[in-house]
Amino acid sequence: MDDETIITGPLYEVHKKVYPQATHGTFRTIKWGLMAFTLAVYYLMPFLRWDRGPNLPDQAVLIDMPARRFYFFFIEIWPQEVYYFTGLLIIAAMTLFLLNALAGRVWCGYLCWQTVWTDLFFAVERWVEGDRRERIMKDKKGWTFSRVRELATKHVLWLLIAMFTGGAFVLYFADAPTLLKDLFTGAAPGVAYIWVGILTFTTYVFAGHMREQVCIFMCPWPRIQAAMTDEWALxxxxxxxxxxxxxxxxxxxxxxxxxxxxxxxxxxxxxxxxxxxxxxxxxxxxxxxxxxxxxxxxxxxxxxxxxxxxxxxxxxxxxxxxxRDEGLPPVYKLIRARTLIYPVIILAVAGVMALKLGTRADLFVNVLHDRNPLAVTMSDGAVRNGYTVRVLNKQANDRKVEVSVEGSPNLQLQIINGKGGQAAVVGPDQTLELRVAVTAPAGSVPAKPVDVVFTVKDETGATTATHKDHFFPQ
Incomplete structure (x- = not known):
């Protein structure tokens, strides 16, 4: 019989409870400062106001799902501009890679939300139960009235923090003061209470009970980071x-x-x-x-x-x-290929986004040619093509627009589903769909399909939008 290895012990190491001890120093001070800053941003940001003018919300940061808008101070993002979020994701990823190239998992140690909220829960735990040695001794002594009271106090405080965390999250999706009042009076939508409950549960479990297990077993970043770092990273x-x-x-x-x-x-x-x-x-x-x-x-x-x-x-x-093992002095190389490439990508993406934001228009037009029939010949020999023209107004007020067409000589445009003519009114933050007929009079019908350009101009004449299509003679 071949020799066999007999395993008598457990296959996996039994998890031991971690009792972190309080300390002080440079890095602890940095962590306190970053924790205070990030939590203040998260909890207070929904209450900041930003005047955008009439007919627009004045909350500085707002994800307006019914109106399908995202507001961030002076920036307004529409659903059609989802590529801005792609740009933000690229910037976030490159920033994470840059931090990894400079100092490994420094993001995890100072700015990750799991770290920030776990630090806060640790602080509450120490305040209620004492530092490391006291907590270990109390756990060994077992259940007493004093111990039950301390644990109850700690978990109530944890649940309150978790509840405020979930409550702050939903405030980003509606007017914060109004929704906060509705949450306390029971008048908020059911979906708001559902999300508060979900965030309360996850914050309480992850920051209060799972703690280091999230960092070690659940988070994929340690595995990814280990494959991306190099020997020059701090x-x-x-x-x-x-x-x-x-x-x-x-x-x-x-x-x-x-x-x-x-x-x-x-x-x-x-x-x-x-x-x-x-x-x-x-x-x-x-x-x-x-x-x-x-x-x-x-x-x-x-x-x-x-x-x-x-x-x-x-x-x-x-x-x-x-x-040092060889008795040589230390050397540092913070500036190298990856610490240069990542900032270049960040600046390039941020620059493209800033340029696009600075030059984007607030009036758009899209044209769709009728497919069946492509063209209609009138009794007098004229030829008519039908189009669906969608005009998008991104301003917060009504705008009177005029639609015109250029291409073949003597083309005549008429809005069919409006009051006739070439003018229409587009509501604030709305898309208006127009049925448009373009006619080439008899004697001016082109011999073959020609390119035409639709132009939409607002009443001030300062803003125009164009779209290219085709006119078919038959």
Missing amino acids: NVSYERTRGEPRMSVKKALAAHERGEKAGDCIDCHQCVAVCPTGVDIRHGSQLGCIQCGLCIDACNIVMKEIGRPGNLVAYDTDINIAR
């Missing part, structure tokens, strides 16, 4: 050549007296204690590390207390890690 790293071998301060002093090497790392595990995903950075780059830098702050505090240089854990590159 990542949170442990300086092994300086830190090893690990030993206590007393043992290190004794080792120095004996002339032996002693590392600066005293194996205090503070870098692990403060990590929101429970990673030991001393084991090298890992999937769970979100590059938040909290372990750097924690290690620097310890190094300062024992009188040793800081930055034993720091942002560094794979190149420098290898160079």
Whole structure:
């Protein structure tokens, strides 16, 4: 019989609850600042006002589904302009790639919504239950009245934050003050309560209970990022050549007296204690590390207390890690091909979008020729072609427009479904469909199909729109 390997233990490691410890320092301060800024933007943005004139909403950022409009301060996007969202997605992707090229998963550590809301939930948890050691001891003691009260308080606060998160989301789809009042009085549409419920549930579960599991198991970015990074990207790293071998301060002093090497790392595990995903950075780059830098702050505090240089854990590159092993000085190369290509793409896409926004018209025309019949011969020998002309008015007021046609000599245009003639009125933010007849009088009928150009001009004469089509003699 062939030898067989007998597995006696579990196939997968049992997940251990992570109790992140509070810390302070440069990177913790940056995270607090970014968290306050991003949450303020998310919760307060719907209440900002922006005067767009009469007949238009005054909410600065609004996704108006009934009117099929997206408003962002002075920018108004129509459904036909969905390519602007494509441009924004390209810019967002390139920005993410650029951050990855510069500093790995720095997006995950500072700006990802999972990180931001989890940080907020951690802060509430520490405020109610205490820091890491207190929470571990309370969990070991089991259920007491005081413990139940603390947990109930924490989860109520979590649910309130989650509910406000869902509530803020729906405020982007209607006038925020009005909808907020309707939500509290029960007068809001049912779909608003459904979405508040969905966002409340997902925020509470992901930020309160799943936490690091979202970053490690659910999010695809760590896998993608690992394939896109290079050896020049800055990542949170442990300086092994300086830190090893690990030993206590007393043992290190004794080792120095004996002339032996002693590392600066005293194996205090503070870098692990403060990590929101429970990673030991001393084991090298890992999937769970979100590059938040909290372990750097924690290690620097310890190094300062024992009188040793800081930055034993720091942002560094794979190149420098290898160079230190060889006794070479560190080198940095922030400017390289990928850190130049990504900004160029971002600027190019942003430039095209800005140019398109700055030069776009607010009056459009589309023409569709009748298919059956293509042409009708009148009793007097004249030939008539029928067209459907759609005029789009993107202004917030009525506009009187005049439709004309150019191409073959003596062509005559008449609006059939209007009051006759060549003029019509298009309502604000509306599309008007016109049935138009173009006639070539007898004696002026072209011998073969000719190109014609339809022109729509508003009453001021300052704005025109054109569309090219054909006139058929038969």
